[in-house]
Amino acid sequence: MRIRSEIILFFLLISVIPLSIVAYISYDNGKEAIRASVMEKLLGATENTGNAIDNWMAARKDDMRVISQSRIVVSKDKKQLHEYLDTFVRGYRGVYREFFILDLNGSIIFSTLDREGNAGNERYFTEAANGKLYVSDVSLSEIPGSSEMIIANPVKNNGTITGIMAARVSLENLYRIIENIDVGKSGEVFIVNKDGNIIFHKNRSMILLRSIDDNHAVREVRYEKNGIAEYINYKGEKVLGSYYWLPLYRWGLIVEENIDEAYTGVVTLGRLMVTVSFFAIIGVVFLAVVISRRLTEPIKSLENGAIDLVKGNFRPIPVTSSNEIGRLAEIFNQTASELLFIRKKLEDRIQLANHDLEKKNRELIDANEGLKKLDVMKSEFISLISHELKTPLSTIKVSAEYLETDDNADPVERKEMLRVIIKNIDRQTRMINDILDLSKMEAGKMEFQFENVDMREIVNAVIENIGQLALKKKITISLDIPDSLPQIIADKEKLIIVLNNLAGNAFKFTPEGGSILISVKDLGDSIEVSMKDTGIGIDKEKLEKIFDKFYQVDSTSRRKIGGCGLGLSIASGIIRTHGSQIHVESKPGGGSTFSFRLKKAEP
Amino acid sequence: MNRDAIDDIDDRILQLITKDSNIPNNEMSGIIGIPENEIAARIRNFSDTRSIILIVDDDMDSLLPLKRSLERENYKVVEAYSGQEALQKASAETPDVILLDLMMPGMDGYEVCNRLKKEMNLKNTQIIMLTARDDVGDKIRGLDIGADDYVTKPFNLSELKARIKTALRRTRNL
Numbered sequence: 001m002r003i004r005s006e007i008i009l010f011f012l013l014i015s016v017i018p019l020s021i022v023a024y025i026s027y028d029n030g031k032e033a034i035r036a037s038v039m040e041k042l043l044g045a046t047e048n049t050g051n052a053i054d055n056w057m058a059a060r061k062d063d064m065r066v067i068s069q070s071r072i073v074v075s076k077d078k079k080q081l082h083e084y085l086d087t088f089v090r091g092y093r094g095v096y097r098e099f100f101i102l103d104l105n106g107s108i109i110f111s112t113l114d115r116e117g118n119a120g121n122e123r124y125f126t127e128a129a130n131g132k133l134y135v136s137d138v139s140l141s142e143i144p145g146s147s148e149m150i151i152a153n154p155v156k157n158n159g160t161i162t163g164i165m166a167a168r169v170s171l172e173n174l175y176r177i178i179e180n181i182d183v184g185k186s187g188e189v190f191i192v193n194k195d196g197n198i199i200f201h202k203n204r205s206m207i208l209l210r211s212i213d214d215n216h217a218v219r220e221v222r223y224e225k226n227g228i229a230e231y232i233n234y235k236g237e238k239v240l241g242s243y244y245w246l247p248l249y250r251w252g253l254i255v256e257e258n259i260d261e262a263y264t265g266v267v268t269l270g271r272l273m274v275t276v277s278f279f280a281i282i283g284v285v286f287l288a289v290v291i292s293r294r295l296t297e298p299i300k301s302l303e304n305g306a307i308d309l310v311k312g313n314f315r316p317i318p319v320t321s322s323n324e325i326g327r328l329a330e331i332f333n334q335t336a337s338e339l340l341f342i343r344k345k346l347e348d349r350i351q352l353a354n355h356d357l358e359k360k361n362r363e364l365i366d367a368n369e370g371l372k373k374l375d376v377m378k379s380e381f382i383s384l385i386s387h388e389l390k391t392p393l394s395t396i397k398v399s400a401e402y403l404e405t406d407d408n409a410d411p412v413e414r415k416e417m418l419r420v421i422i423k424n425i426d427r428q429t430r431m432i433n434d435i436l437d438l439s440k441m442e443a444g445k446m447e448f449q450f451e452n453v454d455m456r457e458i459v460n461a462v463i464e465n466i467g468q469l470a471l472k473k474k475i476t477i478s479l480d481i482p483d484s485l486p487q488i489i490a491d492k493e494k495l496i497i498v499l500n501n502l503a504g505n506a507f508k509f510t511p512e513g514g515s516i517l518i519s520v521k522d523l524g525d526s527i528e529v530s531m532k533d534t535g536i537g538i539d540k541e542k543l544e545k546i547f548d549k550f551y552q553v554d555s556t557s558r559r560k561i562g563g564c565g566l567g568l569s570i571a572s573g574i575i576r577t578h579g580s581q582i583h584v585e586s587k588p589g590g591g592s593t594f595s596f597r598l599k600k601a602e603p
Numbered sequence: 604m605n606r607d608a609i610d611d612i613d614d615r616i617l618q619l620i621t622k623d624s625n626i627p628n629n630e631m632s633g634i635i636g637i638p639e640n641e642i643a644a645r646i647r648n649f650s651d652t653r654s655i656i657l658i659v660d661d662d663m664d665s666l667l668p669l670k671r672s673l674e675r676e677n678y679k680v681v682e683a684y685s686g687q688e689a690l691q692k693a694s695a696e697t698p699d700v701i702l703l704d705l706m707m708p709g710m711d712g713y714e715v716c717n718r719l720k721k722e723m724n725l726k727n728t729q730i731i732m733l734t735a736r737d738d739v740g741d742k743i744r745g746l747d748i749g750a751d752d753y754v755t756k757p758f759n760l761s762e763l764k765a766r767i768k769t770a771l772r773r774t775r776n777l
Contacts, residue, residue, distance in 0.1 A: 383736060387706060390735035394756035395665035401760040402672045413671060420664050 003299065004292040011288035012281070019280050023273045034265040038240065038257070039228055045183040046242040046255045052181060056174050057249060060095075060151055060167075061133055063088065067099070068153040068165040076101065076163070078110055085112050095173045097141070097148060101155065102164040104129065109163065119166075128152035128164045135249055138171060138199040138208065145204040147171045175200055186261040192218055192252045199251065217243040221252030230259060298325040302332055309336050388431060392424035399424075434566045437497070441573040448494060448577055452487040452601040455520050455527060462499040462518075466507070474512045480519035487601040488527060494574045501567030502531045502594050509535035509592070523597065530595030538586040546584065547572045612637065616645055653679040654771055657698035659689040659715065660733070661707045669702070672760055673767075686710025693719055698728055700770050702763075705734040705745070713748055720749035729770035733758070 067073055067088065072080045085099040089112060100111040106120025119125045127134035136150040152166040179202060183189055191200035196213030198206050212218050216231035221243040228242045233256055241256040260267075298320055305317040316333045319326050399417045403409070440446040463477060470477050499518075506516050514534040521528045538546065546568055568582075575582050575596045586592035612635060619631050628646070632639040656678045660666045663684065670680045681696050683689035686707055693701060701719065705712030712732060719725055729751045734741065737755040745753050751773070752766055 383738070387735035390756045391662065391665060391706075394735065394758060395662070395668060397757045398665070398672060398760055399668035402668050402675075406675070417668055417671070420668055423664055 002296070004289075004296045007292035007295065008285065008288040011284055011291075015284040016281055019277055019284075023277045027270055027273045030269040031263075031266045034263065034269065038262045038265075039242075041184060042187070042240060042242045042255055042257055042262075043228065045181060045187060045189070046244050046253060048181050049178055049183070049189055049255060050244055050246060050253055052177050053174065053246060053249070053251070053253070056177060057135070060169055061135075063092075063096075064133060064151050064153045064165065064167060067167075068155050073101065073155055073165055074157050074162070076110065081110050082112065092173075094170055097168040097170050099165070099167045102166060104161070104163065122150075124150045124152035124166060125164060128154050128166070129161065130154075131161060137193060137250070140208050141168075141170065145207075147199065147207050171200070175204075183255050184257055184262075186258045188256045190254055190256075192221065192254065194222060194250050194252075196222055217241040217254045217256070218252065221245050221254060298329060302329055305329075305332060305336070309339070314340055385431075385435065389428060392428045392431075395424045396421050396428075434570060437570050438566050438573070441570065441577075446494075446573075446577070448491040450489050450491055453490045453492050453495070454487055455485055455529065455598075456481055458490075458492060458495050458499065459518055459520070461496050462503060465496075465500055466503045469507055470516070473507060473510075475507065475510055476515040478515065478517050480517060482520070482522060485520060485522065485527065486603075488598045489601050490578055490598055491574075494577075498571040498574050498596075499529075499531070501571040504567050505594075506531060506533035506535060506592075509533065509537075511535070526597045526599050528595055528597045530593055532591060532593040534591045537588040537590050537592055538584075539588055543584060543586060547582065613645060613649075616642065617649075620646075651679060653677055654700070655679045655681060655696050655698040656767065657681045657683060657689065657692055657696065657701045659683045659686070659701065659707070659712070660704040661685060662704075665704075673764075676764060678767075686712075686715040689715050690718055693725060693728070694722065697724060699774050700767055701728060701730045702767075703730055703732050703750070705732055705736065705741070713744065716745065716748045716750055727774050729774055731763075731766060731770060 067085070070084065072084045081101070088099065089096050098111060098113045098115070100108050100113075100115065102119055102125060103109050105118070106122070106125050107118045108116055122136075124134045124136045131154050133151070133153045136152070138147050138149045140146070141148040148168050148170050150166055150168055152164055154161045155163040155165045178189055178200060181189070188202075189200070190198055190202075190212075192212065193199050196211045196218055197208055198210050198212060199208060201207060212234040213222065215233055216229055217233075220227060220229075224245040224247065226244045228240070230238065230240050233239045233241065238259045239256040240259050240262050241254055243255075244253045245251075246253060301317045302325070305314065308314050314336050316337070317329055319329045319333070399421045403414060403417050406414070437446065459479065459481065463479075466477070469475075503516065503518075510516065510533045516534075517532045519530050519532070521530075572582050578596075578598060580597050580599075582594055582596045584592060584594050615635055616631060619626055619634065628642045629639050631642050635642070656673055658666055658669055658673075658680060659682075660669075661684055666682055666684075670682060673680050681692050681698060683692045686709055689701070689703070692698075703712050703716060707715075712734070716730055716732070719728070719730060730749065731752040731754060732745045732750045733754050733756060734745075735756040742753045751770060754763055754766060
């Protein structure tokens with residue numbers, strides 16, 4: 001995992017977990033507080049309502065007691081009763097619908113509405129006749145949507161019950177009072193009787209027409225229990241309800257509040273907590289990203305620098321701080337440039353070594369090529385040599401065979417044959433000598449005897465050798481030698497070979513009627529010997545090769561002279577041993593001049 | 604000079620001799636327009652039934668003993684010292700066998716053989732190559748060009764004679 005991701009993750013862990021715990025605890029506490037306050041409010045509303053009912057009922061009871069004990073009621077004077085009780089009816093504005101007085105038989109003896117009848121079977125009559133103030137159950141009145149109850153109290157004269165004072169009380173007044181009690185916007189108050197029938201609801205049409213004994217609060221309150229609970233109410237809504245049993249009137253008071261609305265605050269709190277947590281986490285992440293970037297950016301640039309260095313295109317990385325990472329970057333830059341310097345040096349060295357190798361390789365290839373060429377020339381040479389050696393052999397053999405089979409041959413013919421045999425033996429001997437000379441020279445085994453020599457002597461010896469041939473081929477030989485010629489240091493025999501070979505070549509390539517000039521010049525500390533012919537000359541490109549061991553200018557024409565093309569090689573080798581070299585000047589058709597210089601002997 | 608021309612000259616010599624059996628050679632030379640010695644050679648040829656062998660070699664020394672040996676075997680031997688000369692002689696004499704040396708200055712043996720093989724009137728002539736080189740490659744090259752046999756130097760004279768006889772047998776069979 002990258003450092004940056006690790007840092008971000010770490011920040012998230014150390015921030016989000018406590019944050020979440022704190023948020024959750026705050027939310028829980030808040031929720032409890034809200035719930036408690038809601039309940040308190042609910043209980044308060046219940047108590048207020050209960051108190052209002054009690055107050056109202058107490059006022060009615062007090063009224064009844066006061067009226068029951070009044071002199072007018074005890075006297076039962078109808079005229080006075082009307083006057084007296086009508087003031088109550090009027091004064092309480094509809095609270096009291098009717099006051100009536102019953103005798104001990106239950107017959108109505110007075111009514112503010114002048115009603116007649118008997119109520120001997122009614123419970124309020126029997127209870128009041130027993131000397132108690134009695135409040136009847138609620139019942140519907142003759143006015144639609146309106147309910148009422150009867151309060152009855154015994155009328156006593158000197159401690160003896162003389163009649164019953166009763167009043168029909170409209171509950172409308174009480175309802176209004178209850179309705180004015182604040183039970184919250186969504187609060188709902190209703191009162192049920194012992195049977196579960198509604199005796200108060202703001203929707204009056206439900207009063208005494210509907211039983212709602214199918215929910216928790218109603219069931220509990222009918223068992224005369226008090227409490228607070230969450231349940232599903234008659235409308236099917238989830239509510240928080242407070243219920244309270246009023247034993248004096250056998251009423252169950254219930255105040256309900258819709259749970260969702262009751263706990264609106266909790267939801268709001270929850271949302272607030274989530275929002276706050278969310279922004280806090282965003283903030284932490286942002287902070288973590290910023291911090292980790294600040295931390296990892298220099299590390300990243302170090303990494304990139306290292307990668308670049310490996311690839312070979314290093315650039316110094318920027319040092320952005322003076323902390324440990326900054327120091328590291330500085331050291332990295334330093335090390336990298338040193339490395340690059342060393343690398344450059346190494347590369348240069350390798351290049352140099354490569355260059356050297358290439359050069360040597362080329363030299364080797366050249367040498368190899370040279371060797372190959374030499375090898376080819378050598379095989380050709382051997383092939384030629386074997387041919388040249390076999391040709392005279394063949395001639396000798398044929399001649400000998402001829403002589404062998406001819407017992408009485410013509411003496412002239414026999415002589416001719418023997419001459420051919422001798423000539424070919426000479427030719428072969430010459431050739432073998434040449435080959436041996438060359439191989440000796442190649443091996444460095446040719447023996448030289450240097451002594452003081454007169455060049456003129458040597459030239460004369462050569463003329464003697466080639467004179468016959470010159471005559472035969474009608475070639476003029478002329479000499480250009482100064483009268484006084486100093487002695488030179490040389491091997492006499494070998495120099496004769498040199499000049500013989502050069503002359504041989506000159507004869508070979510000079511047509512009949514041509515001329516050969518042998519000249520010697522005094523150059524001060526040395527002499528120059530040259531042989532010039534009027535032959536066919538040599539091509540410029542062949543000129544460089546004529547001293548090569550196996551080179552033949554024309555491989556088929558040498559036979560007439562009897563050489564095998566080794567003459568120049570041998571001559572050149574001999575002159576080299578004399579510390580000089582043969583120089584040649586020639587152009588095709590213009591003849592050739594071979595020359596060499598030799599050191600004079602010490603006087 | 605082609606064969607028809609040669610035959611024409613021969614025919615004319617024959618006509619002259621038929622008319623006058625004592626006609627001298629120099630007279631015929633004047634009539635036909637060729638040298639007197641050639642007239643004599645042609646007259647000699649009329650009665651010469653020997654097989655003709657042409658030896659081609661630039662080395663006079665090797666040619667001579669071979670010539671003498673073959674003449675003793677009763678062959679008519681014609682000699683040529685270069686490729687050019689060989690072509691002329693072959694054309695003039697129509698030899699039965701040509702002994703051809705490969706190593707010659709100027710036109711070498713292969714070239715000569717190549718040209719001889721193209722001559723229509725030499726299609727019955729057997730060519731035996733003589734050389735001191737005995738590479739297999741050289742032999743194959745020679746036989747490829749159309750040489751009929753190949754003998755390496757130094758050869759045994761009896762063997763060469765036997766080979767010439769075989770070659771002549773082949774000529775007659777053709």
